[in-house]
Amino acid sequence: MNSTYPPALLWAFLFLPITIFSQTDIPLPEHPRPDFERADWQNLNGTWDFAFDPEDTGLSSGWEKGDRNFSKKILVPFPWGSKLSGLEDEADIGWYQKEITVPAGWRNKRTFLTIGASDWETHVWLDGQLLGSHRGGYVPFSFELTELLKYGTAQKLVIRVDDKRRDFTLYGKQGYGNARGIWQTIYLEARGTDYLDAVHVLPDIDKNTATVTAYLPETSTRDLELQLEIPNAEPAISQKVTIPAGEFKYSVEIPMPNAHRWSLEDPFLYDLEATLGSDQVSTYFGMRKVSVMNMPGTEYPYIALNNEPIYVQLALDQSYHPEGFYTFPSDQFMKEEIERSKSIGLNGIRVHIKVEVPRKLYWADKLGLLVMADLPNSWGEPDEKMQAASEYTLREMIERDYNHPSIFSWIVFNETWGLRTEVKEGDKMVKKYLPTTQNWVASMYYLAKSLDPTRLVEDNSICYGAGHTETDINSWHAYLPGWEWDEHLKNISDNTYAGSDFDFEDGFQQGKQPNINSECGNVWGYDGSTGDVDWSWDYHRMMNTFRIFPKIAGWLYTEHHDVINEWNGYWRFDRTEKETGLGDMVEGMSLNDLHAPLYISTGNEICLTAKGGSEVKVPLYISAMTGDALGPLELHYELHTTNYIGETEKNHAGTLKIDYQPWMQEKLTELSVPLPDVAGTGNLKLVLKDQSGKTLHRNFMLFEIESDQELEKTDVVSIAPNAFSRSDWSKKQWEVLDGLKVNGAGKGYFEYELEIPDDVKVNRSKQSYLLFELSAKQQFVKDMEEFDNDQDYMLGSRVAPSSNPNAYPMTDETATPSTVSITVDGTKMMTAILPDDPADHRGFLSWHHQPQDRKIREGGSYGYLIKVPVNKRMLRQAAKDGKLIVRIAAEDNGGVAIYGKSFGQYAVDPSLVLKY
Template identity: 60%
Template sequence: MPLPEHPRPDVERANWLNLNGLWSFRFDPNDQGLQQRWFSGTQQFPLSINVPFPWGAPLSGVKDEADIAWYQRTITVPANWKGQRVFLTIGASDWLTTVWLDGQELGKHQGGYTPFSFELTRFLKPGQPQKLVVRVDDKRRDFTLYGKQGYGNARGIWQTIYLESRGDAYLDALHFTPDIDKNKVRVTAYLPEAAQKDLRLNLRINTNNGPITATQNIPKGRQQVAFEVAIPNARRWTLDDPYLHTVEARLSGGGTTDDVLNSYFGMRKISVMDMPGTNIPYVALNNEPVYLQLALDQSYHPEGYYTFPSDAFMRNEILLARQIGLNGIRTHIKADIPRKLYWADKLGVLVMSDLPNSWGQPDEPMQKESEYTLREMIKRDYNHPAIFSWITFNETWGLTTKKKVNGKEVAEYTPETQKWVASVYRLAKSLDSTRIVEDNSVCCGRGHTETDLNSWHEYLPGYGWEEHLAKLTKNLYPGSAANFEKGYQQARQPNINSEFGNVWGYDGSTGDVDYTYDYHRAINTFRKYPQVAGWLYTEHHDVINEWNGYYRYDRTEKMTGLDELVPGMSLRDFHAPLYISTGQDITRTVKPGTTAAVPLFASFMTGRNDLGNSLVVSAKLYGWDALGQEKTWWMSDKDIPYQPWMQRALDSLRVPIPNEKSVAILALQLKDRSGTVHHRNFMTFVVDAPAPRELALADGRKARLIQFPVASFKDANWSRKQWNVLDGKKVNGAGSGYFEYRVAVPRDINLANVAMASLVMEAGAKQLFGKDMGDGKIEGDYMLGRGTADPSRNPNAYPQTDETRFPSAVTVWVNGENSGRYDLPDDPGDHRGILSWHAQPQNRKLNEAGSYGYRLSVPIAAEALRKAAQTGELLIRLAVDDGLPGGLALYGSDFGRYPIDPTVVLVLK
């Protein structure tokens, strides 16, 4: 049985029966099932579907062949449920769902995201098999909340379907509103209808100090009741200690059977407050500001679409965010599955929850559907402490009205619609005054109306953040009309960049390029501008047409290379509360032998008061010389002041630049006085010096160096394609084939006086991408997920290093002598490709950014030198045979990772 766990740990009754698994199934392309009475339970349904996976999703076992489909299975209600009220609950089904039991209609439901229940009691035969039939009509309607189902449709039943028994009088909902300031919780109990007689609600709340009991009468005629329960010395729900108060609720007095359900809540508070010592508003958790570091979470699975394959997978989704140091996610354009929200509650990760959008116009049916779904979302998810924000609309999708202007059709965000959006904001606040509500997560020239957050979306190349944030923050003040629609203005809302990333930052880009280099630039810049109270990165994982995730679509790892550039560094360092920024420009070209002034900005997003009044920045300068040899040039410690929530520029760090051609990494560690490392960061220098012609070796001998440009090959032949990058900074051959160079031996070198020789170069495998085959065009509407599942067709792509390798091997021949065969494990691209990133022109296009290879040192045989003494040249052939035709990429001194051109090293006797 898939997803056997109870789907609602916050509304769980003991007597329940999971109906997930294989059901008989039948498509109804001509909509004839109702007329032919397929609901009777006597029809044969020829297919089998694995519920609750939506039809069309691979895990469902059926293809998407029609807009209407029917489900059927036999159920047997346990005999000991006799005399109890029994309900069928469907967690979610898209869109018009009708249910029958033994041919008797139980009810209909319209909507695609929230749960609904039908009572079976009067038709039940406990202990006997009965036929349950479900019809789902998912015809496309402009007003329905379709969201981004282009990534995979949520067709039909897509959340757990189950039976449960309830009391004679039962609870429709039970909401808990914590008040940490007064150590109490407000309890609101809802009945499905007015009480037929006096009822009694008994609560047992399990706390860190033992159980607390409370009793409340519900008089006849009342449909809801609210009361307060004191929770002395309550243990709070925090990100580091996400403690949940579990509850057993018993409703009695309605008849012979009580209604008993289990729930939970977290004692926590969401509010807005100024960062201490400033007048900058921040979202606060438990009266302490939170610097929001979030990921946009499309919450899709490649085989289940809207539905995840297991509870363990949902738990891991939350862990994937937590383990890289994020403090929240934004579930994008869908109401997420309750068990995933449960794991956010259990593990301590904040959630922004989106109302799904329509793709039609804001007409009356769309408005009605939106308001209904918002009400049901908030009703369902009210008790999840992880949810801190409701977002009612995104980028005005579904909010524009088509009009003719000067004969052309335009989409207008009308003042009337803006007023309605403001009213939906107020509706959400009336339903839940305890959370942040955002009217519209804005983009593309449109703005806010009434909102608790001043958010915006901005997708930029990494080099654009300093200019953008410098201009933007000048307009972040109460009364500013920037980022708001006409007639509305900023108040004292927290300001957050609620979507960013290089997925859309380059022309025609859909991601699938090393995100870490631009991410590094962006985060460094955000931390210099505390007026921006947080950010949201696109995205948690790749999806069909956006490949900019922290993780691949199948949730496998992407390799950043950070730990190799700076030992111990990971993505968590970019999300550290204590942060030292060197600014946007993380790579700088410098002259040899000079001194570089490195700006330092301290961004301390924490109230910790146990660190004293100073910290230490330990600096180390190391890297690679013109032969790719690792060296360390300089180390220093610098004391800096510390105060909780301190945001300020520090004195610049003066760094002595190596007096040689090199790539130098300035690694920074922020430590406390005990030596504990709280944060790591780095920037790099490209030392612009001539390549050396001669080296002095440690044993007193000399080596002569003969460099040659990587694009100076005299012959090349490749089975698939050969091409150069950025005027020959890098050369590529795909498939099998070779590059051949003729390297002249300088006349002042006597080869008879050479003790040994080698060829040093940077080389990697070379995968042939769709864009390199001249087929970079991507069709379709990105917002609906259409386009291509081949990310390599993206014109800016160079897929980031991940768990999938693309190996090759190169055989090196010098003057006809075999110098060996060398494995090239991959065709990598990540933060280690510093030179490739630094070489990019700032024109919103990428040319194999982040790509790099491996340093090879190939011995040259004495016989090859003997032949060179006769001919005056070295004939070097770099060949990939058809046994492992993974191609070959060769890097010059200003592309890749190492500052080396292919170099012949001649060690003199």
């Protein structure tokens, strides 16, 4: 878990440095565009001279001439202000300067400078001569240097970037870290006298063809010969065509017999080499089809890949790096981002309001992961400048990324950000999503469809208060506590049908679009967001509930990794691991089980309070999101219980036969589960297997068992956690939910007086011990000072993850242990190290007893079962005195938390146990 963070630490506390470059390193040395690559190129990443221009005097002072010594250094392509750039953010305007030498071997070609992305207005000079300028922060642009070159001789390249904040620019979520200046690879390349501006491939798996369209930078003045090679086709394909004079683009349909299809399981890529005279470009494509079709046996439209429906299970990928912001430190890191998603069973990501780095898209293509691609948003109003910026960037991102088979949809707008106009209503000014803007949004949908007919397009990924216009996907956002998902999904499912105006703006209505969630989770589902908290409990309830509403064709969890203001990622911001605790609930269980194609759900409830000795009816649903013919299946179940003194046993087991069919969505026979008549907890473990015994899915249902029956030959003397007689703590002491748990932070102790009843036969006991559930206890920021309710979470406030009143940081790779001693009547009986202050699925009683009021009080927190032997001499003295004095002390500053029977993971109070 995260360490205790002093309130003064805001940004710097978050992450330790994980990437170091020397002055001679070239970061990101790989070609930035494996989807559009020429052999003759020169990477200009690395150390550049740099100067800030806070007063904007550089132009009037002639800085573009290259004769000024810039006093700073910057590591390109990291945005200034990011740690990897080596510079603090000191101004809105920055100047770059570097000597370049173009090889003499390029003399018979045309040489261009390409910048992958630079935010926002960029001017480039070579030896004081202006090459050109560009406005926009996300897409590549090039300038020709040929006429100014002195081959084999050093020349001065100067770049000025103006990143003043403008309301109409597509700023996105740069509150997480500004993409200031150059933030993608800058390079030189040699092109032919006649050259290709773009090469797009439109695959058609139904016709077994691939249509290649070659684009020229301008209309040709003469016939041009184009050679197309697909060397890894079987057999290899070679085709020569002539682009006639007067054309600026030309298409040719190439037969692809027995085409090897691109899929998530087998992401095969065809290489394509396009040669126009002396210009040769290498690209690739995947033979795949994106469409919409019904789930077999239903009228429910689903997104389909290669004519097979896919239940989309995606993560919102804010695509930020703690040290590089928009820019990742290495190609390996980008590859691992895709591998992470696949490793937990996701089939896609939504790259959120950022035009993604091409090499990361390449790894999605190469490894087989679907991508929803967002157009970044502005934060102003949808005026003429904003609309022009949006249209330009949409065109350019589709042109650049057309060949990536991983991209299956374009999302034009998100949550109506930048689409509301301030208007006067009565005596007030309000922001409204005007009908004129809605019509423009619909036109942007049609623009995207005209530019790319091969993918789905979404007009607006909607959140509360706005609806769709024209769209291929009927998506919606919802952030809810776990218990609210059943009602919410039922409402959406009931209102999803062709002709419905639910979630659509006036004048628009649903057609046969797939209905999917496109953002979900608990992060914004609680008052003021959750902060850093165990999400696994609410996540489990949410997954269980989604799988019993098959009309909803998938979901998208927020999010892939933590970012500045949202700490609910599958991974930390530095990509270290979090621990869900699922493997302790069912052996081998992981997030993959919650994303499995075959899923056994118990419904929204995953923990029930039940009477001991009763027979509980557990609902079961099967959700098969696969067409695989697996034959009959078996659901194996076992009930394991832990009683009120921490003893575990297996109570009940059985097997349920399931007559499985592909795409099966059914409620199964309820399980009747007999509970033992003893207080404690129960875990009904569910394991779905095929005929060969292969495990397909794991799940569980938990029970809090209430009973007044006492264990045989056992006496238990218990006390509530908050019934201590003395305490003293160096930092702070407090309790949770009226004493279900007590916390002491720093160094200190809790002392209890356990009253020994007269009928306790201490002399006859064969075993006696003290029993506690204890953990270390950090003092989080929220425990130190009053929470600042004015913090702007949405734009990325740099606050400690534990400053939110709902926060209780989730178990991760960083442990915060505490050394505790336990004394009885002044004699030290044990010193133990409590490994951590954890919070995850194992703290199910802490979740189960949360009031349903959209606040979280240390949800998911739990401790470790500690047994302390007590000898008969002490027991006899205690019986004589009528009490046993027990002190639990933190000897270092690690603190201690003491859990009661309704909190943590064990239904135990602090107790003295005597067995006869």
